[in-house]
Amino acid sequence: xxxxxxxxxxxxxxxxxxxxxxxxxxxxxxxxxxxxxxxxxxxxxxxxxxxxxxxxxxxxxxxxxxxxxxxxxxxxxxxxxxxxxxxxxxxxxxxxxxxxxxxxxxxxxxxxxxxxxxxxxxxxxxxxxxxxxxxxxxxxxxxxxxxxxxxxxxxxxxxxxxxxxxxxxxxxxxxxxxxxxxxxxxxxxxxxxxxxxxx
Amino acid sequence: xxxxxxxxxxxxxxxxxxxxxxxxxxxxxxxxxxxxxxxxxxxxxxxxxxxxxxxxxxxxxxxxxxxxxxxxxxxxxxxxxxxxxxxxxxxxxxxxxxxxxxxxxxxxxxxxxxxxxxxxxxxxxxxxxxxxxxxxxxxxxxxxxxxxxxxxxxxxxxxxxxxxxxxxxxxxxxxxxxxxxxxxxxxxxxxxxxxxxxxxxxxxxxxxxxxxxxxxxxxxxxxxxxxxxxxxxxxxxxxxxxxxxxxxxxxxxxxxxxxx
Numbered sequence: 001x002x003x004x005x006x007x008x009x010x011x012x013x014x015x016x017x018x019x020x021x022x023x024x025x026x027x028x029x030x031x032x033x034x035x036x037x038x039x040x041x042x043x044x045x046x047x048x049x050x051x052x053x054x055x056x057x058x059x060x061x062x063x064x065x066x067x068x069x070x071x072x073x074x075x076x077x078x079x080x081x082x083x084x085x086x087x088x089x090x091x092x093x094x095x096x097x098x099x100x101x102x103x104x105x106x107x108x109x110x111x112x113x114x115x116x117x118x119x120x121x122x123x124x125x126x127x128x129x130x131x132x133x134x135x136x137x138x139x140x141x142x143x144x145x146x147x148x149x150x151x152x153x154x155x156x157x158x159x160x161x162x163x164x165x166x167x168x169x170x171x172x173x174x175x176x177x178x179x180x181x182x183x184x185x186x187x188x189x190x191x192x193x194x195x196x197x198x199x
Numbered sequence: 200x201x202x203x204x205x206x207x208x209x210x211x212x213x214x215x216x217x218x219x220x221x222x223x224x225x226x227x228x229x230x231x232x233x234x235x236x237x238x239x240x241x242x243x244x245x246x247x248x249x250x251x252x253x254x255x256x257x258x259x260x261x262x263x264x265x266x267x268x269x270x271x272x273x274x275x276x277x278x279x280x281x282x283x284x285x286x287x288x289x290x291x292x293x294x295x296x297x298x299x300x301x302x303x304x305x306x307x308x309x310x311x312x313x314x315x316x317x318x319x320x321x322x323x324x325x326x327x328x329x330x331x332x333x334x335x336x337x338x339x340x341x342x343x344x345x346x347x348x349x350x351x352x353x354x355x356x357x358x359x360x361x362x363x364x365x366x367x368x369x370x371x372x373x374x375x376x377x378x379x380x381x382x383x384x385x386x387x388x389x390x391x392x393x394x395x396x397x398x399x400x401x402x403x404x405x406x407x408x409x410x411x412x413x414x415x416x417x418x419x420x421x422x423x424x425x426x427x428x429x430x431x432x433x434x435x436x437x438x439x440x441x442x443x444x445x446x447x448x449x450x451x452x453x454x455x456x457x458x459x
Contacts, residue, residue: 037423037425169326
């Protein structure tokens with residue numbers, strides 16, 4: 001089972017993630033058009049898909065602990081997650097709030113869930129910018145790894161943002177939050193084990 | 200057309216019947232259209248109790264007999280900052296209350312929505328203490344703009360819009376306009392209402408549309424008008440949803456930042 005997954009992964013080039021991600025974004029935009037409130041639907045679906053992709057990206061490392069090696073897709077997944085979140089933010093600014101800057105500014109300073117969402121986006125920017133070989137070289141592997149640990153708090157903030165938007169707490173938003181929290185805890189436990197003296 | 204109607208163009212029947220908040224059928228706006236078909240609205244009875252001369256359990260036909268039904272095209276503004284124009288059919292609540300005989304001590308009208316877990320998939324496992332409850336001050340209930348709606352676009356009320364009978368108070372956020380009513384109570388004290396109980400800092404009892412009083416979650420300064428497509432943008436929200444000339448006097452002397 002694990003072997004066949006790894007073999008299949010070897011045959012699929014990483015760029016297919018970009019093709020699939022862009023095709024999915026195009027589909028999300030197209031299918032929002034026929035709904036009564038397309039700007040809101042687009043905003044919401046882009047945000048959820050972005051969060052889902054970021055969670056999948058965070059799963060790559062723990063999967064390796066169990067012998068499933070999908071590492072070559074991680075960069076593409078992370079960048080596609082960032083693309084969805086960037087489109088989500090753009091939809092909010094341009095289509096939902098329709099460039100009403102004074103209202104946008106009020107939202108950004110007064111609404112806790114908007115602030116948390118914005119912080120999540122800002123935290124993702126340095127990760128997206130450094131998701132290339134040249135930047136890994138420039139930063140050095142250790143620095144780069146440290147910086148990219150930000151993916152955890154950023155995704156967690158995204159999940160918190162999603163929980164806070166709901167007028168009532170829903171199982172759906174709670175599950176996203178639980179998934180990211182579990183990944184973060186698993187990562188912590190693993191690194192502690194590594195540091196612990198053996199023998 | 201009624202002098203109370205707006206001359207703005209109504210939203211399409213499809214927009215009005217596929218974009219609904221009716222949490223008894225699910226949280227998504229498309230859930231009510233998908234699941235409300237299972238709600239049985241015939242026979243239907245409504246309990247009338249409290250400080251009235253003619254309490255009792257009325258069949259829907261008896262309750263609304265001899266109430267003059269007319270078309271009212273109203274703006275409908277949701278607290279989530281979207282809005283529609285809806286051509287309702289209904290009658291003034293004042294006419295019904297006069298028929299029921301409001302007693303002197305009554306100051307408020309309370310309403311309840313039907314609760315049928317077998318027919319309403321959103322009821323189980325939710326955070327909300329059903330039934331959905333709403334209420335009005337008696338002068339608000341008696342205002343000629345306040346109607347009990349039994350249809351829209353000349354058709355019987357679709358289930359997802361609150362069949363067979365619902366309240367419409369066009370100068371208040373949509374959550375005040377309780378759907379599928381099974382109980383009307385005339386009472387002396389301000390009634391407990393669902394959203395106010397869930398989050399009192401977000402949803403006041405009055406819930407008048409007011410662009411100057413912010414909601415902790417959304418700016419109320421502007422709204423998205425449904426049906427305009429992806430680039431429809433926003434329109435400025437009007438005080439009392441544009442019905443200020445008719446209703447502002449109801450709140451003379453009240454601080455609407457406190458009574459939100």
